[in-house]
Amino acid sequence: xxxxxxxxxxxxxxxxxxxxxxxxxxxxxxxxxxxxxxxxxxxxxxxxxxxxxxxxxxxxxxxxxxxxxxxxxxxxxxxxxxxxxxxxxxxxxxxxxxxxxxxxxxxxxxxxxxxxxxxxxxxxxxxxxxxxxxxxxxxxxxxxxxxxxxxxxxxxxxxxxxxxxxxxxxxxxxxxxxxxxxxxxxxxxxxxxxxxxxxxxxxxxxxxxxxxxxxxxxxxxxxxxxxxxxxxxxxxxxxxxxxxxxxxxxxxxxxxxxxxxxxxxxxxxxxxxxxxxxxxxxxxxxxxxxxxxxxxxxxxxxxxxxxxxxxxxxxxxxxxxxxxxxxxxxxxxxxxxxxxxxxxxxx
Numbered sequence: 001x002x003x004x005x006x007x008x009x010x011x012x013x014x015x016x017x018x019x020x021x022x023x024x025x026x027x028x029x030x031x032x033x034x035x036x037x038x039x040x041x042x043x044x045x046x047x048x049x050x051x052x053x054x055x056x057x058x059x060x061x062x063x064x065x066x067x068x069x070x071x072x073x074x075x076x077x078x079x080x081x082x083x084x085x086x087x088x089x090x091x092x093x094x095x096x097x098x099x100x101x102x103x104x105x106x107x108x109x110x111x112x113x114x115x116x117x118x119x120x121x122x123x124x125x126x127x128x129x130x131x132x133x134x135x136x137x138x139x140x141x142x143x144x145x146x147x148x149x150x151x152x153x154x155x156x157x158x159x160x161x162x163x164x165x166x167x168x169x170x171x172x173x174x175x176x177x178x179x180x181x182x183x184x185x186x187x188x189x190x191x192x193x194x195x196x197x198x199x200x201x202x203x204x205x206x207x208x209x210x211x212x213x214x215x216x217x218x219x220x221x222x223x224x225x226x227x228x229x230x231x232x233x234x235x236x237x238x239x240x241x242x243x244x245x246x247x248x249x250x251x252x253x254x255x256x257x258x259x260x261x262x263x264x265x266x267x268x269x270x271x272x273x274x275x276x277x278x279x280x281x282x283x284x285x286x287x288x289x290x291x292x293x294x295x296x297x298x299x300x301x302x303x304x305x306x307x308x309x310x311x312x313x314x315x316x317x318x319x320x321x322x323x324x325x326x327x328x329x330x331x332x333x334x335x336x337x338x339x340x341x342x343x344x345x346x347x
Contacts, residue, residue: 075112076142081122082115082132089129090169091224101134112144123147171232172224175206208233213244213284214296215307216251223255231261238268244284244298245305246270 092100113128125132126148135143178192187195193203209217209232216235220227231254239247250268253259259267284298284307294313297306306321308314 076144077115077123078142079132079136079140082113082143083118083122083124084129084132085124090173092130093223093225096225097130097134100130101137104131104134105138109144112146114148115145116149117147170224171206171229172209172220172227175209175229178203178206179210202229205229205233208236211236211240212251213239213248213307214309215248219248219251219255226255227251227264228261231265234265235268238265243268245300245303 109131111128111131113131114126115123115128116126118124123145132143178189178196181187182189182192189203189207190200193200196203206229208229209220212220212232212235216239220232235247235250246268250259250264253267254261254264284296286296287294293309295306295308295317297304299305306314306317308317
């Protein structure tokens with residue numbers, strides 16, 4: 001065997017051992033085989049390597065997003081960083097507040113306070129104002145929270161509907177919530193009922209509070225749990241019939257615990273002043289300052305009742321009214337020729 005043939009034979013055996021087949025002595029093309037060098041193996045595996053790299057990058061991005069979400073939602077904050085928006089609190093009676101206080105004194109907070117994070121680093125309470133107050137009363141400095149991402153225009157609605165499902169929420173508070181939502185959205189009572197998932201009749205009855213006299217509503221605001229919507233609807237009907245004064249008196253006695261709701265309706269229905277056996281029902285007269293109501297008054301029998309919208313205006317008007325009444329008193333005395341001595345004052 002020649003040297004040339006021996007070298008070719010060795011080369012062929014070496015390539016076959018590696019899985020390839022070089023061109024032979026007969027000039028035929030070598031058979032295709034798998035790459036055996038390190039560079040070739042890497043080239044073959046590159047698509048798989050690229051796919052794995054993409055999966056690693058996606059996992060790292062997801063972990064970073066999760067970390068940012070956890071960092072942006074603290075589980076506990078200082079009470080001093082919490083802000084309350086008026087009208088969002090569910091009013092509790094002193095007894096209910098004390099009950100909640102004793103509960104949280106001895107038990108952990110099961111439902112964290114829902115808040116919205118503000119740009120200044122503070123938090124606006126969405127739901128849980130009473131829990132925050134209880135923590136303050138207990139001398140605590142921090143409370144558990146959960147941060148919710150809600151648009152500003154939807155915060156009041158979210159807070160109201162969260163409270164609406166609470167069985168202890170007074171009917172008057174439900175009415176105020178629906179009223180705010182109606183004024184904000186312009187929805188009808190039918191639409192409000194649909195959004196809230198409650199019967200239309202319920203919403204309609206709740207809006208009977210709107211027909212009660214202003215003074216009655218002021219009294220109810222202090223003790224909203226003292227009257228239900230059915231009683232309010234009955235009293236509102238009587239107020240529309242001209243018995244506003246009796247309705248206010250009935251509400252006062254009801255909230256003072258001197259009458260039941262049924263008795264309050266019966267009290268307001270009884271005619272206080274009669275003439276010839278027929279009830280005298282005077283409608284309130286409203287006095288306006290521009291488009292805004294300044295006060296309203298109603299006269300019946302020997303009584304003249306004036307209700308002002310603002311207490312400071314009442315105080316200022318009271319002095320002028322007293323002067324007018326003194327003038328009337330002097331005129332009445334002169335007309336009757338009374339010689340009775342004046343009572344001593346400022347003694």
